[in-house]
Amino acid sequence: MILSNQVRCNHCGEEPWSAHRHDFVWCGCPQEDTRVAVDGGMDYLRRIYGKNADVTDMSITLNDKLCRGLEEAMTDKTKNDLGKLCNVVRFLRDEMDINVTQREED
């Protein structure tokens, strides 16, 4: 599943993202040859590049099993909002090997 359809244009620094299937969004480059566009929202990842475009893909995709697990963590009716947040961070740690613990103050 596509959760975020987005790139960073390494020329202008903008990070256009496509919110839905026909949401076609260009970066802010004034020159056509460096410009990039994203399209497709959560349905498909489509890119249009100028011939000198330089992009970093920032899209987030997740397989169906992990998506379902996160949805269940967020919609657990036995928990209040803090309990649901705890569910989500435990799921990230235990099922996705992502520990969000901050060990230092920012």
Ligand SMILES: [Zn+2]
């Ligand atoms: Zn750009």
